[in-house]
Amino acid sequence: MEVTLSSRSLGKPGFLSDLRAFWAIVWREWTIFKRYPSWIIALLIWPLIFPMMYILTARALSGMDGSGLAVFTQTTGASNFIGYIVVGTTVWMWQNIVLWDVGFALRNEQMRGTLESNWLSPTWRFSYLLGHTGPQLITMTMFILITAIEFGLFFGVRLNGNPWLALLVMLTSIPAIYGLGFAFASIVITAKEAHTFVFLVRGLVMIFCGITFPVSLLPGWMQSVATWMPQTYMIHGMRAAAFANASLTELWPDLQALLLFGAFWLTLGYLLFQWMERRARRTGAIGQY
Amino acid sequence: METTTLSQPTFATQLRALFVIAKKDWKVFWRYPLNAISHVFQPIIWVTPVYFMGKAFSTNGQALGFAQYSGTGDYMSYVLLGTALSNFILTVFWGMGFALKEDMDAGVLESNWLTPVSRLHILVGRTLTSLLTTTITSIIMLIIAAALFGFRPTGNVIAAILTAIPMLVGLYGFGFAFAAIVLMMREANTMVDVSSFLVQGFSGANFPVKSLPYWLIPVSLMLPLTYGFDAVRGWLLQTSTLLPINVEVAILIIFMFVMLWFGAWIFNRVERKVRRLGTLGQH
Numbered sequence: 001m002e003v004t005l006s007s008r009s010l011g012k013p014g015f016l017s018d019l020r021a022f023w024a025i026v027w028r029e030w031t032i033f034k035r036y037p038s039w040i041i042a043l044l045i046w047p048l049i050f051p052m053m054y055i056l057t058a059r060a061l062s063g064m065d066g067s068g069l070a071v072f073t074q075t076t077g078a079s080n081f082i083g084y085i086v087v088g089t090t091v092w093m094w095q096n097i098v099l100w101d102v103g104f105a106l107r108n109e110q111m112r113g114t115l116e117s118n119w120l121s122p123t124w125r126f127s128y129l130l131g132h133t134g135p136q137l138i139t140m141t142m143f144i145l146i147t148a149i150e151f152g153l154f155f156g157v158r159l160n161g162n163p164w165l166a167l168l169v170m171l172t173s174i175p176a177i178y179g180l181g182f183a184f185a186s187i188v189i190t191a192k193e194a195h196t197f198v199f200l201v202r203g204l205v206m207i208f209c210g211i212t213f214p215v216s217l218l219p220g221w222m223q224s225v226a227t228w229m230p231q232t233y234m235i236h237g238m239r240a241a242a243f244a245n246a247s248l249t250e251l252w253p254d255l256q257a258l259l260l261f262g263a264f265w266l267t268l269g270y271l272l273f274q275w276m277e278r279r280a281r282r283t284g285a286i287g288q289y
Numbered sequence: 290m291e292t293t294t295l296s297q298p299t300f301a302t303q304l305r306a307l308f309v310i311a312k313k314d315w316k317v318f319w320r321y322p323l324n325a326i327s328h329v330f331q332p333i334i335w336v337t338p339v340y341f342m343g344k345a346f347s348t349n350g351q352a353l354g355f356a357q358y359s360g361t362g363d364y365m366s367y368v369l370l371g372t373a374l375s376n377f378i379l380t381v382f383w384g385m386g387f388a389l390k391e392d393m394d395a396g397v398l399e400s401n402w403l404t405p406v407s408r409l410h411i412l413v414g415r416t417l418t419s420l421l422t423t424t425i426t427s428i429i430m431l432i433i434a435a436a437l438f439g440f441r442p443t444g445n446v447i448a449a450i451l452t453a454i455p456m457l458v459g460l461y462g463f464g465f466a467f468a469a470i471v472l473m474m475r476e477a478n479t480m481v482d483v484s485s486f487l488v489q490g491f492s493g494a495n496f497p498v499k500s501l502p503y504w505l506i507p508v509s510l511m512l513p514l515t516y517g518f519d520a521v522r523g524w525l526l527q528t529s530t531l532l533p534i535n536v537e538v539a540i541l542i543i544f545m546f547v548m549l550w551f552g553a554w555i556f557n558r559v560e561r562k563v564r565r566l567g568t569l570g571q572h
Contacts (some may be wrong), residue, residue: 045483053490057339060500061346063354068346071354075345085342087516180570213341252438 006071013122021123025131033135045138047147048154051089052210055082055155063194076214078243087238089209090147091231094140095177102181103198105132106189118287126273129182137174144170165241167232167252172258176230179265184268186276190285204232230261298405299551306406314520318422328426330428332372333434339495340366340438359522360499360529365438370522371494373427374453377515378489380419381457383481386471388415392484399569407558409553412468413461442525447523455545463492463549469559472569482555498531513544 033039058081062069069081078084109115118128151157159166180201187197205211208222209231215223218227226232237254240246280286298346318324343352343364352363359367389412392398399413434440442449470480491498492514501509504552510531520537523530530537563569 028472041483049490053339053486053495054342055502056367056490057496058342058346060358060496061343061352063357065355065357067357068352068354071348072346093466196327199327199331199334203330206334207337212338213345214441217341217344230327 007124018124018127018130020222020234022127022131025127029132029135043143043146046093048150050093053087054085055157080157080243083154083214084239086151086157087242087258088235090144091235091238092202092205092211095231098136098177099184099201101136102129102132102178103184103188104284105129110189118288125277126270126286128274129185135180145172159242161242161245165246165248166238169237169241170255172234172255173230173234175262175266179262179269182269183265183272188274190276190279193283203246205229209235211235214234230258230287235258302365302497303407303410305418307410307414310411311417314415318418325426326552329433331427332376332430336368336372340365356501361448361526366441366526367528368495368524369438369440370433370525374521375489375494376423376427378394378460379485380423381416381460382463383467383485384419386467386481387467389471400439404568407470409465409556438538444525444527446525449521451519452524452541453517453545455541456514457515459513459541459545462552465552465556470554472559472563488512508559511551513540516540
């Protein structure tokens, strides 16, 4: 008697089941996150101490009589150097955290030994990455709020612009920042040990995007590199919206660039994920570490 | 039944053990050459924003505001020297604790502990290679940074090195105490990251501590590293120092003896405790 084996999956994937899987991943990540409460300390301390080191250096550069500060105000157009630095360093920290959290999401699961078994479930696999983004966005929102509160309370930083426009710049930045994280996750799962890549990418942001200085101070070739990095527009746009009272029209060039970069990085992130998925199935690399 | 050990520890065997530990770490370090490149370029990346920020505060390349606090307008030499010294501080201060954590995670701590070698020697041995590699990478870093940003030490190099020695030796005491905390807590990454950042910041790695808000200056003056940074800069860059350099050197020498004794005392007590509790192999 001949027996025909069907290779069809017993799962019935559909939009609703994918949504349920996505929600399950979000919930799992949130549960793991809450399990280690030391993050509360990190969330309260890092927003304050990382910018503070640059701020204290800037304070020393200002001089006892404020003569250095007068030069800074003339060069940058910003009288509040604390707010100026906090915006730049916060954008850097945001990108840095996304690279570690989202960029290493699949790799961490691989190290835990659960990636292969999850991969076998009849789920849209990109939801593994998207699921990591949910809790990450919540914690980053808390991070940015805590930054604003701490610098408002301890350093007297006040917004001199439209907070809704500053929020708009942040929202417009999300696709570019997380798209880069998605692209990174696929590279990490292929290259395995990829800490050096994180150091490289965050180093580029630190050098070229003007986290503590105006990009116009960079040599010409460095300014050209800066124009190809979305973080440059984020920092410029957020400073203009928060401290220079810029209007929507004035912010439009930054917003436009961020939307374009967002579309590019999200597409590239998705394509790289698909390439990695095919490659992993062909070579069996998912289980290797 | 006699429980005497079969080993015959002597000064020569302890030295050989130190050499073997250092050789093992040397092999591991060069097994990952990207790490060496990262050690050179990471500090350069971190000081680049300071370089351009300094330009925004400077007139004709001179940070006149900075000179009011430090006695020199050459802020990049000031910052680069602080960065190079910070590399050594990281190596000694935190290196021993991290090495213990690595051994815990790799599952070799217990077996290493059973060897007839003084545990403090094991800790010191773990810093020898990193001191050598830090020296090599810091020199390369300074050469590259000098080409990129300018680095002009004009003072007495020998006196600066002699001043840095008691500071580094004293840091071994800190390192022993920190290694004891790792033995107890087993996971201390957040604490290490935050405290190393704060200690370096408040001891003036990147700026003169005189420029700190008045309520933070006492914190800074309580850290012996503050006098180390200040005296080395005083010798090399002829900056204005907090106290006369001789007094700062005396503080560093006292700090060295006190910290070595205190660190070793803490470590020995904690080590006995974890042996009694049997938690050495847990991580």
